Amino acid sequence: MASKREFLTLQERVKVISLLDKGHSCRRVASDRGVGKTQIQSILKRKHEIMDEFEENVNCESKRLKRESEFASVNDLVHKWFVDDVFSLI
Numbered sequence: 001m002a003s004k005r006e007f008l009t010l011q012e013r014v015k016v017i018s019l020l021d022k023g024h025s026c027r028r029v030a031s032d033r034g035v036g037k038t039q040i041q042s043i044l045k046r047k048h049e050i051m052d053e054f055e056e057n058v059n060c061e062s063k064r065l066k067r068e069s070e071f072a073s074v075n076d077l078v079h080k081w082f083v084d085d086v087f088s089l090i
Contacts, residue, residue, distance in 0.1 A: 006035045013043050014054050020044055 008016065012033065019029050026044070030037045043050065069075065 006033075008033065008035065008039070008043070010050070010054060013050050016040060016043050017047055017050065 016029055016033065019032075020026070020040075020043075026037050026040045030040045033040070
């Protein structure tokens with residue numbers, strides 16, 4: 001069963017921030033975008049984080065944040081080992 005929740009892309013969240021900065025109310029922006037007022041307030045609370053992602057050219061079509069795993073450094077080391085050592089044998 002498909003989710004009834006509407007998730008905004010990064011690009012849409014930046015537009016929401018722009019509208020809020022221009023003085024539009026959370027309720028109006030929420031109804032225009034088809035999402036809840038709470039979601040708009042969460043976007044406003046995370047404004048700096050969202051703008052940093054946008055400026056770093058993160059995929060604008062992504063709807064959710066990509067969280068770095070707890071073992072990202074281990075994954076990087078294993079990948080480096082695999083590429084350097086295993087492919088050198090081929």
